[in-house]
Amino acid sequence: MARVTRPLRVLIVDDDALVRAGLSLMLDGTAGIAVAGEAADGDEVSAAADAHAPDVVLMDLRMPRVDGITATRRLRARTNPPEVVVLTTFDSDENILRALRAGASGFLLKDTPPDEIVQAVLRVAAGDPILSPRITRRLMDRAAVEAGAHQRARAALDRLTPRENDVVLAIARGRSNAEIAAELFMGVATVKAHVSSVLTKLGLDNRTQIALLAHDAGLA
Structure with missing residues (x-):
């Protein structure tokens, strides 16, 4: 000071x-x-x-x-x-x-x-x-939104199996299906099945949304 x-x-x-x-x-x-x-x-x-x-x-x-x-x-x-x-x-x-x-x-x-x-x-x-009061309110609102997004993302990922969570984390890191298969010691077809399962369980449309969810959950 x-x-x-x-x-x-x-x-x-x-x-x-x-x-x-x-x-x-x-x-x-x-x-x-x-x-x-x-x-x-x-x-x-x-x-x-x-x-x-x-x-x-x-x-x-x-x-x-x-x-x-x-x-x-x-x-x-x-x-x-x-x-x-x-x-x-x-x-x-x-x-x-x-x-x-x-x-x-x-x-x-x-x-x-x-x-x-x-x-x-x-x-x-x-x-x-x-x-200024206006700035304080905006930061509080932003913190509340971010906290809510984090909690919702964590709750969503808790619905997945451990192996599906491994795939989610790999997607968040930008890995392709082939790279995920090599890292997790599984076949590419199995990776695709896990990705499809994640999309269905979480109501998502694509891999980008999976990556964003992982980011909100603090995994990436």
Whole structure:
């Protein structure tokens, strides 16, 4: 976690000069916070961090040369790195997860009310990760869907024989019928019979669906 001193030093990273100006005006008007510097692209972030020693970085995602996720990953790899709050209009699940995996401590949308952005900066500086309510709900919904898919897949595979499960795992690994036959010491005709049985028992149409089911079950 960043070592926080007062005033809290914030670096604003966004390729839109108007956005930087608006954020700077808002944050500089808040007691205990000072805008230490700005950067217009991800490739400027390391130098700006060296020059301004920020405690928190407000990071845009889409920038012309180096995106915010790459810049966040580079920052978080530093000794005593600043905390990073992503502030973006792009709220796809992929962007959210990639940003969090890169080390961001927060993810906010640009339509977040100004006072909530200020509070997010203060909270992440104190070691309290923050997500906008809309993002939190989406991640919870995604987790629930994935958990449900996993449980359903496991229940489906429990209806198969051990040998059929061996065939399912081999299919998930991309093996052909001949390769499965060689690996499992059975004839190709027997493999085909097992595949047909799996499709019938599970109500599936093809091998791709078998592979997807294995993936949902955590086998591949």
